Amino acid sequence: MSDPSLRQTPLATLHLGDRKTSPAHDATVRLAEKIFIAKINLRADPSNRKLMRVFEKVLGFALPLESNTTNGKAVRSALWLGPDEWLITAPSSQEQALFKALSEAAEAHHLAITDVSDARTVFLLSGPNARDVLEKGCGLDLHPRAFQTGCCAQTRLARTGVLLHQTSDEPAYDIHVSWSFAAYLWIWLEDAAAEFNVTIVADDG
Amino acid sequence: MLLIDCPYCGPREEIEFSYGGEAHIERPKQPDKLSDAEWADYLFMRNNPKGPLAERWCHSYGCRRWFNVERHTVTHEIQRVYKMGEPRGGEEGT
Structure with missing residues (x-):
């Protein structure tokens, strides 16, 4: 079992610290990493x-x-x-x-x-356009008629294996991804969300 | 791309699955009683029908469970999906 004081983020190399802000009013996609x-x-x-x-x-x-x-x-x-x-x-x-x-x-x-706490990290992707971002790299039907709050699925997102979990109707998704694919997926998500107004927010938990 | 109906997770893209060859190949109960020809038949010889074939698939990116699929080898139509241990259906019987 890992020592919580040694907990690190797989995104350390991306130096996100300076870019974290409180979400702007017009942010339609918010990205955060839940490390704890x-x-x-x-x-x-x-x-x-x-x-x-x-x-x-x-x-x-x-x-x-x-x-x-x-x-x-x-x-x-x-x-x-x-x-x-x-x-x-x-x-x-x-x-x-x-x-x-x-x-x-x-x-x-x-x-x-x-x-298995340290095998995967969790990203929080939320906001009115969150589903549009996911749909660029995921073959699963994420429309509310098929996938709602409380649903989860192990599937592929941008060619990497993830565990998706919709946590609110906004919508908001928890994305569990392997430690070694985390930086790749984060960069992919930022790129996919670039056309929307994306904000990186600090870890909320 | 095929849409495969995983018996546990529901319909998913083919890319989430891995292929496991022909289904219902039973390991001989007493391998040491077999002749070389019979053993080779068990190890290597597989049906290659032009038509329905029972095959094994694993939902590698999803629930990671193995199950059987009956697929038409010409049209790729998936005729039946069933769990491991269930008998093969269709025209071949048993």
Whole structure:
């Protein structure tokens, strides 16, 4: 488990610090990196009702069983990754406690809990034109009739594998991307958003 | 580009998937009882029909699960998508 005081950003080489501003009124796309997100991967059998109840008790909500959906309360959420796989996200400050709580509560069951916090970083892409930006590099149907707030999908964006999660109707998306592809995807997103009024905002979490 | 209906995630672009060859090739229960010819047949020989073919696909960029697809090799029409372990359908039976 990583030491939170050593946490770095994969975008360090882009020197974004000076460019971060508070969003202008006319900004139609906002980009931010959320670096303080804990991510825990869960593999478990959804037909094991007892175990599902254990998770519900620890998390405060049930794991989503329907494909491409999420469930959550405040800053904590569970994202469906596969028929027996989920990703739990939470603030970094809860990382170790949550990992311990999940492991201890489910000790008697057959499952896998893995802390994958540092495998991927999360970008927040929001604003009225956010969907137009994504549609330039993603084949998924992101129209509200097919993809709404609370939906998630593992797919490809600009040729790299991402986990997309729509977090609000504005719309706003969390984009989970591998550490090593983060700088590439950030540059691609900035380029794709250039025709709109894009602002880089400071990490909100 | 094919639009493949992943049995778990729904319809996605072909580029999210990887191909796994012909489906329903069962590993012999007692490999040491096989002649070289029979073993070679299991390892290398595959059907190459002009028509429907049952094949394995993996949703590599999505849920990372393997499943079976019945695809027409001439028209590329996907006739059926079904989970691993389910019997093959269509005209061939079994």
